Amino acid sequence: MGYKEIYARYRQQILAGQLKPGDRVPAIRTLASELQVARKTVEAAYEILIGEGYFVSQGAKGTRVNPELILPETTGKTAVPAPPVSALIQRESKGELRLGIPALDAFPHKKWLLISGKAARSLRADEMILPPVMGYQPLREAIASYLNISRGLNCQPEQIFITSGYRANLRLILAVLAQPGDKVLFEDPGYFFGQKLLKRIAPNLHYVPVDRQGMDVDYLLRYHADARFAIVTPTHHSPLAVTLSLPRKHQLLEWAQYNDSWIIEDDYDGEFHYTRKVIPALKSLDVHDRVIYTGTFSKTMMPAMRVGYLVMPKETIARFSELGEILETGMSLLPQKILAQFLSEGHFYRHIKKMRTLYQQRRRMMLDAMQACFPDVFDFELTDGGMHIVAFLARGTQDTALAEIWQRHQLRVLPLSGWYMQTQKRYGLVIGYTNIRSLDQARELLQRTVLETRALLD
Numbered sequence: 001m002g003y004k005e006i007y008a009r010y011r012q013q014i015l016a017g018q019l020k021p022g023d024r025v026p027a028i029r030t031l032a033s034e035l036q037v038a039r040k041t042v043e044a045a046y047e048i049l050i051g052e053g054y055f056v057s058q059g060a061k062g063t064r065v066n067p068e069l070i071l072p073e074t075t076g077k078t079a080v081p082a083p084p085v086s087a088l089i090q091r092e093s094k095g096e097l098r099l100g101i102p103a104l105d106a107f108p109h110k111k112w113l114l115i116s117g118k119a120a121r122s123l124r125a126d127e128m129i130l131p132p133v134m135g136y137q138p139l140r141e142a143i144a145s146y147l148n149i150s151r152g153l154n155c156q157p158e159q160i161f162i163t164s165g166y167r168a169n170l171r172l173i174l175a176v177l178a179q180p181g182d183k184v185l186f187e188d189p190g191y192f193f194g195q196k197l198l199k200r201i202a203p204n205l206h207y208v209p210v211d212r213q214g215m216d217v218d219y220l221l222r223y224h225a226d227a228r229f230a231i232v233t234p235t236h237h238s239p240l241a242v243t244l245s246l247p248r249k250h251q252l253l254e255w256a257q258y259n260d261s262w263i264i265e266d267d268y269d270g271e272f273h274y275t276r277k278v279i280p281a282l283k284s285l286d287v288h289d290r291v292i293y294t295g296t297f298s299k300t301m302m303p304a305m306r307v308g309y310l311v312m313p314k315e316t317i318a319r320f321s322e323l324g325e326i327l328e329t330g331m332s333l334l335p336q337k338i339l340a341q342f343l344s345e346g347h348f349y350r351h352i353k354k355m356r357t358l359y360q361q362r363r364r365m366m367l368d369a370m371q372a373c374f375p376d377v378f379d380f381e382l383t384d385g386g387m388h389i390v391a392f393l394a395r396g397t398q399d400t401a402l403a404e405i406w407q408r409h410q411l412r413v414l415p416l417s418g419w420y421m422q423t424q425k426r427y428g429l430v431i432g433y434t435n436i437r438s439l440d441q442a443r444e445l446l447q448r449t450v451l452e453t454r455a456l457l458d
């Protein structure tokens, strides 16, 4: 390798933004030995880079990319292509307006701490060995009781399988019940991470459109009546937040019963319904036990806890148990003990009740702020629940570019079109409002993007 190539590599790294002003570069001796070239070769490359202002030499402190280097705008633009939607939908934890995160400022820290201490102190020697595969019995009991009272189910603790959340639920259900080649149906638009996982683990995956009444069950019956699994978000569709209508719920249940198919109900935020009474889960209407209900503590407590659960139809418990023993070792015991106590002492119910009122207020603030900052940019088709709003673009299709702008201002909204697969796309921003603390704060956040939003859409 010659000095020209070393020079070109560094220049390219800097122009592409991979090396930033102020970044340290290796000492000449180190790089020469790394590349197995003579020191003089590296020295010659560094000299040119210093001469052109890309590098500065700081004597004993080494060499760095020039901290005062200003890259031409156009260079950055050509070097870094627009991110795909999947890059916008990320696990980045900083930023505001994130989707589906509970109000972190309202987390009941004191109670949690108290109960955590008790749970840790009460850990018996026999509990320090492996936890039960299907979950800690008192937590299974507390979840069954909560679901029966609040979500209208009629399940036994023995039907509860505790997992690490939604994706673990899907993997386990398909591992236990699916035969190779089984047709799996998913909503379109549908939960991004669900789609991504299913594309990998369910090769015969198909999509069913969603309209204002939820999944289009007529479409399912017309084109995919032979499916073995239908995965739905009936209480609040993800992301449109519409509720599956009662006639469609009955149609779907009839289909599953007639075909011996399974409905996987993803009830991720069913607790949060505001203007009307809480809507009972689809599973509450399931007299033939064809629905596998799945839930999570990510929306009610916190996502980082990684505790979810599924309700096994009675006839499948033995199969789940058998494969569960092979695939799983059981979830970590301590969080389960804390949660069990939190539920059985009634704190969970009180917390959800408080959050319902809080989210309703925060949603109002967000809508008012959107109205004030963008009076004619977005349309809303407000539904009764959920933890996010969808702001549909009144004109145009540039929601990905718009989300990118908002994300640059640390507003982690997502482009609605990224949730669609085959159905005709709609365009807008999906906005989480649960962590907005005041109308002023909401306005300030949105204000960051007003000029650029207008410049893009006008």
Ligand SMILES: Cc1ncc(COP(=O)(O)O)c(C=O)c1O
Binding pocket: 100, 164, 165, 166, 167, 191, 233, 238, 266, 268, 295, 296, 297, 298, 303, 307, 308
């Ligand atoms: C549609 C949907 N289902 C399920 C979940 C829950 O995921 P998990 O339990 O893995 O945190 C989420 C969380 O964002 C979601 O949006």
